[in-house]
Amino acid sequence: MSRIAYIISAYTDAPHLLRLIQALEGEADFYLHVDSKVDDRPFRKLLEGRVTFVPSHRVSWGGWTQVEYQKELLKAVLQSGVEYGRVVCLSGQDYPLWSRQEIHRYFDGHRETEFIMGMNLTHSGNRRQLRKVTCYHLFRDLSWCNQWWKNKFIVASRWLMRLLPLRKPATVTIGGQACDVYFGSDYWAITLPCARHVYDRLCGEPSLVRYFRTAFTPSELCIQTIVFNSPFAPRAMRYEGAYIGLFALTPLHYIDYGRCIKVLTHEDLPHLRQSGKMFCRKVVSGPSDELLSSITH
Secondary structure (H helix, E strand, O other): OOOEEEEEEEOOOHHHHHHHHHHHOOOEEEEEEEOOOOOOHHHHHHHEOOEEEOOOOOOOOOOOHHHHHHHHHHHHHHHOOOOOOEEEEEEOOEEEOOOHHHHHHHHHHOOOOOEOEEEEOOOOOOHHHHHHHHOOOOOOOOOOOOHHHHHHHHHHHHHHHHHOOOOOOOEEEEOOEEEEOEEOOOOOEEOHHHHHHHHHHHHHOHHHHHHHHOOOOHHHOHHHHHHHOOOOHHHOEEEOOOOOOHHHHOOOEEEOOOOOOOOOOHHHHHHHHHHOOOEEEOOOOOOOHHHHHHOOO
16 A cells, blocks of 8 residues: 655644544645644644644735645655655645545556646637636735735736736746646645656746746646646646536546535535545535534545
């Protein structure tokens, strides 16, 4: 049974995160990033000795800092020296729908597969999705305390940039070549060699970093673009056809996307059981307690 590295981002609900880790413990290690905007003492109190804490970044949704903390987590995994069979990216509000034994068996049976899905944006013709990279998205990583004013400022700048004749190409330079841009979910499970390739590109490709710093939700673009322009692309999960929603680009998670991600409750249990997915998101202490008690492993 190969060992799994779980890399997790969290900002709330330390008790649930403990429950998540307890469900996955056994031939697994956990690397945790806690948003620097929140008090990490509840996480350290419950999880010290169970996880490896990585340096904290101030995270802004939709900004480059989401890629920065993924990079921090990958760095910790690679510097551990452990030959993991799989690096799995989760959020602190996930929960496994499969037992740890089923998860290990599945990954061991698909050792060469990169469980990361990508849709080619460059050739998609989907103008709305293409604007995530061709338009300049500025100021998302500003560390303003007043979130209301920050959001107003971001929205105003987005509309201004749409009106101005300033556009980026729908390709990004990697290794000195123009490469197609790919789009997918934040949540993936890749092999250690693929994780090392992603980390090396994040460290060694300043043009790639500059390009995605001004994209919208680069955490759904940057790593996907690296993988699908790499020797690992034939082993990854390329999405074909028209874009129908982010749920279709999320290979291992059940997530009910809408204007915001739905908090899952006991009434969602039939959908979860029918989904065939390995994990679900999002679950929280209190509203999701009955659901979690019904998910038996």
